[in-house]
Amino acid sequence: MVARGSEVRPTARRHSQRSRAGRLAGLGVSGAVLLTLLAGCDVGRTFHGFGWPQHGITEQSEKMYDLWIASTIAALAVGVFVWGLIFWCIIRYRRRGDTLPVQTRFNMPMEFLYTITPILIISVLFYYTAVVQNGVDKLSKNPDVNVEVVAFKWNWQFNYRDGKGPEANTVASTLGTTDLIPVLVVPTGKTIRFEQISRDVIHSFWVPELLFKRDVFPGKTRNVFEVTVTSPGSYVGRCAELCGTYHSMMNFELRAVTPDKFDQFLAAKRAGKSTQDALIAIGQSPTATTTDPFQTKRDLQNFNNTTGTGR
Numbered sequence: 001m002v003a004r005g006s007e008v009r010p011t012a013r014r015h016s017q018r019s020r021a022g023r024l025a026g027l028g029v030s031g032a033v034l035l036t037l038l039a040g041c042d043v044g045r046t047f048h049g050f051g052w053p054q055h056g057i058t059e060q061s062e063k064m065y066d067l068w069i070a071s072t073i074a075a076l077a078v079g080v081f082v083w084g085l086i087f088w089c090i091i092r093y094r095r096r097g098d099t100l101p102v103q104t105r106f107n108m109p110m111e112f113l114y115t116i117t118p119i120l121i122i123s124v125l126f127y128y129t130a131v132v133q134n135g136v137d138k139l140s141k142n143p144d145v146n147v148e149v150v151a152f153k154w155n156w157q158f159n160y161r162d163g164k165g166p167e168a169n170t171v172a173s174t175l176g177t178t179d180l181i182p183v184l185v186v187p188t189g190k191t192i193r194f195e196q197i198s199r200d201v202i203h204s205f206w207v208p209e210l211l212f213k214r215d216v217f218p219g220k221t222r223n224v225f226e227v228t229v230t231s232p233g234s235y236v237g238r239c240a241e242l243c244g245t246y247h248s249m250m251n252f253e254l255r256a257v258t259p260d261k262f263d264q265f266l267a268a269k270r271a272g273k274s275t276q277d278a279l280i281a282i283g284q285s286p287t288a289t290t291t292d293p294f295q296t297k298r299d300l301q302n303f304n305n306t307t308g309t310g311r
């Protein structure tokens, strides 16, 4: 049987189809423009970030947040459009009798539209993803603060350095111990460069509020990233790479203070004060406020289970 769509159609009808395709394309373009405008608004906050964490404290985390919100709005716009078409087709072309409806094939404007539109959408998403990723990974020539992060089983050491790279010198240091959570003091509004090394196995430096984490490798690899913290406060930091028995207790605290306070803190450290005394000197809590030193919970009693059969 020959489908009815292969019959010759009147020119006027083809013309109206073409203009309809043009209108659809126009709608797509105005949708894209609208999206760009919406991305700048606070739509995300209204919808609780569409699932994205709302507590980012750096300029970099804001960029990632904006990308997520814009991408979600774009996805929702496409979704609403497609759902609309589906329901419209279900109602408009529901079965009305036994006659076969018009079978449309080789509608070039329509085929062109649904090939080009997804390519355009993907290209725009790809472009903005690449821009944001490069922005988050961007390293500056002269960071304001250089911190060397040294990870080891199962704690952290933070070295304040006088420059970049392995050749720079450590001018002050904070070391975490079993009894003391290391507090990493940084200034707000400044570019902070973290250079990471590990003394043993692979760890991962993670402050959830940075919305970012990076692995810390042993050997010659120095993983580097930079952040600009915008909100002062105390934020818990963790190891995010399973590194052994006490991995889950390998915590530290990021303490963001004003640049003035940071300068005073560093001066006190350079003068030989302990991190706790230097924190007290700038009116800060001397110990971590977001997490506690880890308890091994191992004593003779529970390590050697006297009531079990393994005695």
Ligand SMILES: [Cu+2]
Binding pocket: 151, 202, 203, 204, 239, 240, 241, 242, 243, 247, 250
């Ligand atoms: Cu670890």
